[in-house]
Amino acid sequence: MQKRGREEERERSEAKTGHRLVGARSGSEMKVMVAVKRVVDYAVKIRVKPDKSGVETSNVKMSMNPFCEIALEEALRIREAGTAAEVVAVSVGPAQCVDTLRTALAMGADRAIHVDAGAAPVLPLSVAKILKALVQVEQPGLLILGKQAIDDDCNQTGQMIAGLLRWPQGTFASKVVLDKEKQVATVEREVDGGIETLSLDLPAVITTDLRLNQPRYATLPNIMKAKSKVIKKVTPAELNVELKPDLEVVQVAEPPKRKAGVIVSSVDELIHKLKNEARIL
Amino acid sequence: MGRRRASQLLAGYRQFLLGRPTPSSHEQSISGSYWKLNTWRPCCMFRVSVGTPQASNYLNLGKTYAIKQRSFGSAATDIPRNPAFSNLNADDISYFRTILGERNVVEDEDRLSAANVDWMRKYQGSSKLLLLPKSSQEVSKILHHCNSRKLAVVPQGGNTGLVGGSVPVHDEVIINLALMDKIVSLDKINGILVCEGGCILENLSSFLENEGFIMPLDLGAKGSCQIGGNISTNAGGLRFVRYGSLHGTILGLEVVLANGTILDMLGTLRKDNTGYDLKHLFIGSEGSLGIVTKVSILTPPKLMSMNLAFLACKDFTSCQKLLLEAKRALGGVLSAFEFMDSHSMDLVLSHLDGVRSPLPSSLYNFYILVETTGSDETYDKTKLEAFLLRSMEEGLILDGVVAQDINQSSSFWRIREGISEASVKVGAVYKYDLSLPIDQFYGIVEEMRNRLGEAAKVVGYGHLGDGNLHLNIMTTRYDSDILAQIEPYVYEWTSKHKGSISAEHGLGLMKANKIHYSKSPETVQLMVDIKKMLDPNLILNPYKVLPQSCFN
Numbered sequence: 001m002q003k004r005g006r007e008e009e010r011e012r013s014e015a016k017t018g019h020r021l022v023g024a025r026s027g028s029e030m031k032v033m034v035a036v037k038r039v040v041d042y043a044v045k046i047r048v049k050p051d052k053s054g055v056e057t058s059n060v061k062m063s064m065n066p067f068c069e070i071a072l073e074e075a076l077r078i079r080e081a082g083t084a085a086e087v088v089a090v091s092v093g094p095a096q097c098v099d100t101l102r103t104a105l106a107m108g109a110d111r112a113i114h115v116d117a118g119a120a121p122v123l124p125l126s127v128a129k130i131l132k133a134l135v136q137v138e139q140p141g142l143l144i145l146g147k148q149a150i151d152d153d154c155n156q157t158g159q160m161i162a163g164l165l166r167w168p169q170g171t172f173a174s175k176v177v178l179d180k181e182k183q184v185a186t187v188e189r190e191v192d193g194g195i196e197t198l199s200l201d202l203p204a205v206i207t208t209d210l211r212l213n214q215p216r217y218a219t220l221p222n223i224m225k226a227k228s229k230v231i232k233k234v235t236p237a238e239l240n241v242e243l244k245p246d247l248e249v250v251q252v253a254e255p256p257k258r259k260a261g262v263i264v265s266s267v268d269e270l271i272h273k274l275k276n277e278a279r280i281l
Numbered sequence: 282m283g284r285r286r287a288s289q290l291l292a293g294y295r296q297f298l299l300g301r302p303t304p305s306s307h308e309q310s311i312s313g314s315y316w317k318l319n320t321w322r323p324c325c326m327f328r329v330s331v332g333t334p335q336a337s338n339y340l341n342l343g344k345t346y347a348i349k350q351r352s353f354g355s356a357a358t359d360i361p362r363n364p365a366f367s368n369l370n371a372d373d374i375s376y377f378r379t380i381l382g383e384r385n386v387v388e389d390e391d392r393l394s395a396a397n398v399d400w401m402r403k404y405q406g407s408s409k410l411l412l413l414p415k416s417s418q419e420v421s422k423i424l425h426h427c428n429s430r431k432l433a434v435v436p437q438g439g440n441t442g443l444v445g446g447s448v449p450v451h452d453e454v455i456i457n458l459a460l461m462d463k464i465v466s467l468d469k470i471n472g473i474l475v476c477e478g479g480c481i482l483e484n485l486s487s488f489l490e491n492e493g494f495i496m497p498l499d500l501g502a503k504g505s506c507q508i509g510g511n512i513s514t515n516a517g518g519l520r521f522v523r524y525g526s527l528h529g530t531i532l533g534l535e536v537v538l539a540n541g542t543i544l545d546m547l548g549t550l551r552k553d554n555t556g557y558d559l560k561h562l563f564i565g566s567e568g569s570l571g572i573v574t575k576v577s578i579l580t581p582p583k584l585m586s587m588n589l590a591f592l593a594c595k596d597f598t599s600c601q602k603l604l605l606e607a608k609r610a611l612g613g614v615l616s617a618f619e620f621m622d623s624h625s626m627d628l629v630l631s632h633l634d635g636v637r638s639p640l641p642s643s644l645y646n647f648y649i650l651v652e653t654t655g656s657d658e659t660y661d662k663t664k665l666e667a668f669l670l671r672s673m674e675e676g677l678i679l680d681g682v683v684a685q686d687i688n689q690s691s692s693f694w695r696i697r698e699g700i701s702e703a704s705v706k707v708g709a710v711y712k713y714d715l716s717l718p719i720d721q722f723y724g725i726v727e728e729m730r731n732r733l734g735e736a737a738k739v740v741g742y743g744h745l746g747d748g749n750l751h752l753n754i755m756t757t758r759y760d761s762d763i764l765a766q767i768e769p770y771v772y773e774w775t776s777k778h779k780g781s782i783s784a785e786h787g788l789g790l791m792k793a794n795k796i797h798y799s800k801s802p803e804t805v806q807l808m809v810d811i812k813k814m815l816d817p818n819l820i821l822n823p824y825k826v827l828p829q830s831c832f833n
Contacts, residue, residue: 043687059585061658063686099659103685217639217682217689220592224670 030084030141030180030202032075034109035131036068036091038100039151052251055151064100067146069107070208073215074176075144076108083178084141086110090134092127094119098231105226106218112231113138117243124152126236126243128160133239135165140203142185147172147207158207168200171207178202360824362451366433369410369454373430377412380422385413385460396455399448400441400502401705401712404790406449408435415460417535417543417574423456424572424820425541433820436568438510439481441502443712444789446567447510450824458509461574467492472580473532473549478509478573494580497524501698509573515565517785522746523616523654524581527564534560535575539816549577562811567787568822570815586658587616588665589690592681593645597723599677600647604719604745606677607651610668614661617652618746622726625700625740628755632703639682639693649678649745650697700742700753707738708757711767715750715775716784722750725774729754732766749784772798787826794828805831 040046041061049056064072075087089104091097092115101112115130122130135143148155162169170176170187174195177186183202188195190209200206236243264270275281377386387393388410397406414420427434433453440447449455458479465475472494476485482503486496498511500518510516512534515527524530533548546560563571594600600620607615623644629636640648655661665683672678684690704710715725726741729752733739736756743751752771756763772782776798783792783799796805809831812819819832 041687043691061585061687066688106683106685214637217591218685219640220669220673220678220681220683223666223683224673 031086031088031138032078032084032142032144033088033090033131033135033138033140034068034072034075034104035127035143035145035157036072036089036100036104037065037146037149037151038062038091038093038097039065039149042066042150048252048254052253054249054252062096062099064103065146065149065151067148067150067208067210069146069215070210070212071144071146071206072104072107072109073213074173074206074208075142076216077213078142078176078178079108081178083180088113088138088140090115090131092117092122092130101231102226103218105229105231106223107216108222109229111229114231114233115239116233116235120245122243123245123247124154124156125160125246126241127157128164129241130236130239131157131161132164133241134234135161137239141183142178142202143167143205145205145207147209158205162205165203165205167203167205169205169207170198170200172209173206174209174211176206176212360450360829363433363819363823365431365818366820366823367431369432369452373426373432374410376426377410377423380419381412381414385415387411387413393455396437396440396457397448399443399445401443401710404445404448404450406435407452408449408455409452411455411457413457413460417461417537420456420458420461420537420572420574421541421543423541424537424539427454427820428540428818431818431820433823435822436509436513436572438479438507438513439502439505441506442510442514442789443714443786444783444791446514446787446789446822446825450790453823456572458507458572458574461509462507464488465575467494468549469493471551472582473577474580475547475549475575475577476508477575478507478512480508480576482506482508482511489580490583493583495583497530497579497581498527501701508576508578512564512573512576513566513568514787515785517744517747517749519617519619519744521744522618527578528561530579531560531564531576532579533577534563534573536560536563536571536573538571539818539821543574544571547575547577551579565787567789567826569812569826570821572821584654584656586653586655586661587690588653588658588662589684589693590651590665590669590681591639591684591693591696592649592651592669593640593679594647594649594677595679596646600649600745601719601722603649603672603677606672607668608746610671611651611653611664614653614655614664615651615746616654617650619650619697619743620745621648621650621697621700621742622646622723622740623648624738625742626696628703628707628738628740629696629699632706633695633699636692636696636699639689639696640680645679650693697742700740701751704740704753704755707755709755709759711754711756711764712786713752713754713771713782714784714786715752715771716748716781717750717775717778718780719748721778721780722748724778725750725771726752728774729767729771732770733763736763736766747784769795769798775799790825793825794830796826796828 039062040055040057041063044061047056072089078084079087087109089101089109089112091101095116097114101114105112113134131143143161145158147158158171159169170185170189172189172191173187174190175188185200185202185204185206187198187200187206189198190211264273271281374386393408393411396411397408398404412423414423424434435447435449435453435455437447437455437457461477461479462481462484463477464480464485465477467474469492474485474489482496485508486503489495497520498516498518499520500506500516512527512531517526532550533546535547536544538544563573594603604618607618623646626638626644626648630638653661653665669678669681669683673681684693717725723741726739730739733754738755740753741750743749754767772795775782781799782795788796805827809827812827
């Protein structure tokens with residue numbers, strides 16, 4: 001029943017775009033697509049801009065989102081295990097995203113796609129729409145993303161794109177096992193109550209959590225190979241996606257500073273303060 | 282039981298034996314024995330030998346170590362206390378109290394015990410008084426009094442020195458500048474920072490980074506070391522290859538001499554050729570000519586982009602060639618060039634938590650850390666990668682990784698900076714800090730390995746860019762036989778190859794009588810004359826730096 005649904009969808013999308021989509025759903029030619037985001041480096045002490053419109057990002061070190069690194073690492077391991085043939089890295093953002101994609105290529109991705117969305121920040125729903133358009137072009141068997149970006153902490157893109165594509169999703173993955181023949185992914189998810197194990201039919205969306213793996217470093221031989229790898233540039237317009245922000249950031253402010261602690265000189269004084277100032281006794 | 286838990290228990294037990302409170306976690310180490318200077322010159326210290334199962338496994342000795350019996354050395358030391366020094370009496374203490382106030386005259390045993398022992402737990406003095414002045418005037422009054430009373434003093438900063446120069450030998454009064462930690466001013470255009478001698482290096486770095494500058498020196502001890510101490514030891518550190526020595530970056534000093542005179546040389550000018558430039562006498566004098574109370578230092582602007590590569594080389598010749606190529610190809614953006622051998626990597630991986638080797642396959646012979654700091658990240662990265670790829674094609678590098686974000690850079694640095702910490706965990710470590718000509722650089726490490734064989738683990742690492750080798754020899758416990766194998770062979774070898782027996786650590790107590798290996802007798806005599814002129818009663822940091830025989 002599910003298989004038939006997918007074939008119908010394929011015919012429908014073929015009719016829409018007028019292209020004959022080359023099916024890459026069989027295991028031997030499976031493509032894995034990884035979406036990566038360029039964010040302020042995790043170790044940087046961020047500061048709020050004086051006009052409170054956002055966080056200071058000029059002259060600050062930017063790097064690949066740590067969860068995206070984990071997603072890319074997982075994709076590379078899947079390719080190395082023979083389950084997939086190609087890893088494609090995708091990034092949506094301004095021109096400097098190319099640096100992040102170069103890192104992805106240096107880690108081992110086969111090719112990269114940069115969707116130039118201009119300087120304005122792109123929100124999860126727009127990213128999801130863009131990724132959907134790309135998925136329809138590239139036809140990957142698996143889409144892996146980081147569970148959230150450390151700049152906005154939205155934790156939405158993976159779920160949204162799964163909804164738009166009507167694909168199964170395994171979020172907060174802490175372990176992924178793929179079965180090539182059965183075209184099934186077994187995903188262990190970290191949830192509040194413990195670990196939940198799901199079985200997903202491919203194609204599927206997986207978002208990665210911290211404990212999934214430890215990303216590799218970019219070694220010199222791979223950096224050398226990356227020089228000949230292609231970064232394709234597309235615009236949202238070419239993908240027929242309109243970027244319309246539905247959210248407006250009104251203000252960004254620092255959390256209120258913690259007040260310094262007070263050293264009391266006796267137990268009586270402590271009780272007095274707990275009773276009268278903290279009011280918890 | 283976990284390694285950390287074992288070392289905590291051992292440290293705690295040792296502390297209990299010695300009747301001292303357990304130190305804070307950052308001070309804990311399991312090297313518990315106090316070092317003998319020579320077989321025939323025992324120090325007046327408790328000798329506690331501590332070994333651990335981890336240490337014995339690491340050294341493949343196959344024995345299980347229990348905590349050894351401690352033996353007390355005799356109270357008399359072979360560095361006799363100078364009889365010309367007076368003993369502290371109640372009048373002195375009450376006088377200090379009138380100058381400093383009650384709280385800053387410390388006789389409390391717990392605090393004294395911490396101030397009496399150095400970071401490596403190798404040297405222990407028996408001072409009964411710790412003074413904490415808050416201003417240069419207070420330092421001046423203290424020294425004036427001590428000079429007139431002939432009371433010996435030890436200037437102390439962060440107490441992170443590695444040659445025993447910051448702790449008393451006998452009962453010298455400790456003058457610690459920890460309370461003099463104010464930043465006086467920062468010239469934001471030229472980056473000239475004026476601060477007091479007790480400022481901790483890391484605090485200065487954080488302050489400067491907010492203003493867009495950095496300190497020209499950086500070392501592993503930055504969380505505890507004070508700038509006054511850094512200057513008194515002419516500290517080198519990791520940024521030396523880019524920013525040079527403190528002799529170049531210090532613009533001025535305020536120093537208090539032995540008789541209490543406050544010498545104000547606190548200029549903030551880049552160029553000032555009026556007379557003899559006396560501040561250079563005090564930079565590197567290890568507290569024996571005066572106490573540094575204020576500092577004026579030129580700080581370089583903070584550059585935005587930092588790139589770091591961790592490389593593997595087959596042999597030492599490749600490392601040398603790589604250094605030459607790096608200086609040529611990377612030019613002005615090279616900011617660090619460190620090396621470590623495979624034994625150091627092994628040491629770090631087995632003794633530190635949360636550390637993994639950046640290079641995937643097994644141990645290579647040598648590892649190099651190359652850092653560039655510049656203003657344009659993409660440009661610098663391209664330059665660095667081009668240099669690395671070229672070196673790889675020429676066979677100078679076997680493999681390497683380039684850090685992609687700050688976390689990866691920190692973890693690479695952790696490996697290099699952690700060697701010292703890891704070496705202390707093995708049991709006993711003999712540390713040598715040598716400057717050697719580049720072609721002789723690694724020779725001494727291999728010599729010592731041959732000489733000591735199975736008895737000890739020898740590692741070599743250091744600032745290859747500055748020609749500075751750190752030689753660490755580790756055993757499960759301090760042993761006079763092993764020491765006899767090491768010294769004076771290391772010093773003689775260094776001297777024969779025209780090297781320096783102390784590249785950046787200083788002479789302190791450890792090498793107080795060894796200066797002749799690196800300096801001519803006439804030079805030493807002039808140093809002695811200068812010391813006698815500036816400190817005729819010899820009260821400043823006695824028994825250290827210069828040979829005792831010169832003063833008899």
